[in-house]
Amino acid sequence: HTIMGRSLLAADEVTMADVFKASGYATGVFGKWHLGDNYPFRPQDRGFDEVLVHGGGGVGQLPDTWGNDYFDDTYWHNGVPHKYTGYCTDVWFAGAMRFIEAHRDRPFFCYLPTNAPHGPYNVPEGYARPYRDDPAVPNANFYGMITNIDDNVGRLREHLRRLGLEENTILVFMTDNGTAAGVRGGKGHNAGMRGTKGSEYDGGHRVPCFVHWPAGGVGGGRDVDALAAHIDLLPTFVDLCGLKPPQADLDGASLAPLLRGRATAWPQRTLLVHSQRIEWPEKWRKSAVMTERWRLVNGKELYDIPADPGQTNNVAASQPDVVAQLRRAYETWWEHINDRFDGYCEIVLGSDRENPSRLTSHDWHTDNGPVPWNQQAVLAGLKANGFWAVCLERAGRYRFELRRWPREVDLPMRAAPDRGKALDIVEARIRIAAHSECLDVGPEDRAAVFTLSLPAGSTRLDTELIERDGTSRGAYFVYVERLT
Structure with missing residues (x-):
């Protein structure tokens, strides 16, 4: 899944960044991570030296900084929130180019997964305007977001040329799924395929993949027709870059012989x-x-x-x-x-690697019930609840701060910002590791704060915010700090 605690990457999995780092490469990620926003799932926990990302699976989702809208947003830089100027995609590419220039004299691995063209479909008007009056285009903003990416790829390639790195840098361009909004009502382009993003038909998962490496004999405008998948990228990089093979069961196959035009035969695959x-x-x-x-x-x-x-x-x-x-x-x-399938990826609380931790309902386990995964759901006061699967790294005293709004909003739990629904919250409850406590919530309270002495180990964290009429919801935000 992309929410519900099911987007978290199991702690024992080996990442591409781990493999590059083990072979002496500098590693950086810029844009969308979407494999966890808490320890041990953050990119800085999974092999990346330099990290510039938004939260969750898209700008404006709950793990992201409140109020982000693609323009002049606050993103996470090496674990610290930092405000940037400009459009999100431009920010990611600028960060990646700074990283590349800083490591121009050593091997580097730069992972640049843009959130665009993910919804919401926000883009500078200058990019959308050429498509506004085109009757064949179903969503001008979506197409404008793609054009902006195209411009940025051009800037990146020029940057590599200026640094003298173009010939001996492997450049891969691909997407993660089929189109989300490029086809609608008979309009748009989908290469004749059936289905769109999320579909089991080819239009949901068949994507472009371009590889360019002149010094390595990869290029020349050739088409490689063999069936391949995302799982082939890491074995291919191990082969092309001479990396130390990871001590892991790799599902894919190296595409290096195909890319170099040296494959005399290629096995049939399923x-x-x-x-x-x-x-x-x-x-x-x-x-x-x-x-x-x-x-x-x-x-x-x-x-x-x-x-x-x-x-x-x-x-x-x-x-x-x-x-x-x-x-x-x-x-x-x-x-x-x-x-x-039967297990959980547990968020670790009380670790020196992340203390305090900020939990959001994006990662609730709800057994397929509703999940407030974006800021619009919190503004609407979505009635829902679930639990976080957590592991207390060590025994000690823990402080839990239950909130309807994140700290950056700084409003009482009963209040609401513009476009938000006020909730008459009068009581808060917490359950964790056989502890269950409740507190009254006053009209000006920003949070309900519980301090508990807890043992180490795996458990689940449940919360409730209860209105005067008895209506109950989970706390959309919980800040957890180990005190001793």
Whole structure:
């Protein structure tokens, strides 16, 4: 999932940054992380030396700084909030170029995942204006955001040229999913594919991937038609850069022979994707089993891609042997990945690496109930609750500050900013590690503060903010500090 505590990257997983760092590379990330906003899930905990990111999965989501809207925002720089001037994508590229210039004389790994063109679709008007009156464009702002990215990629390439790094820097451009708003109502461009972002059909997950490395013999405008996936990037970089192979089970394959045009034969592969977006993964849910020729969708529909790239003609009935073969491949894959589905990725509290910690309802576990994952939900006072899966790193006294609004808003819990709904909160409750306490909430109280002596170990943190009429919601924000 992208919320509900299911976007957190398990603490024992090896990241690409870990692998580059182990081989002496400087590492930096600029833009969207979306794998956790607390220890041990932040990018600075996962191999990155330089970090400039927004919170959560998009600007304006709950882990992000309140009020961010893509322009002149406050982002996290190496764990510290810092206010920037300019448009978000321009900020990310500027930070990346500073990082590259600072490390021009040593190997570096620069990861630049932009939040654009993610919603909300905000962009300087100058970028959207060329598309406003185009009848073929369904969303001028979305297309303008892409044009801004294009301009920034040009700035980056010119920066590499100016620094004398263009020839011997591997430059990869790709996207993370199919279009989100580029096709609507028969308008827009989707390369003839079926589906958009989140879909199990090719339009949901088939993406461009451009690789440029003149000094390494990678370039020249060649198309590589072999089936490949995101899991192939790390093995490819290990191969191309001569990195120390990680002590981990890598699912992908090195694409280096294909990129260099040296592959005399390439084995047939079966790759799999799924888009669950629920608390507990379900077998066959929004899945695709892929070979060079076939797509088995949701375990039932079969498409012959060379003959039917738009996936309009289900041929499962006439190809039972192919369906059976691809279903067997899925079963094997599922057995390989399902041993971790029942667990939680626990946010660690009380660590010297992050103390205090700021928790948000973005990471509540709700068993598929509603989740206030963005600032609009908090403004509306969404009635919902869930718990945080946490681990207290050490025994001690902990301070818990339950809030409706984050500290930067600085309003009483009963008040509301413009466009917000006021809630008549009169009581706050907390439950953690066999402790359960409640406090009255006054009209001017910004927070309900609990101080508890707690043992070390895994537990869950539950909260409630209760209105005068008995209506209960969870605390959207909780600040936790180990005192002793």
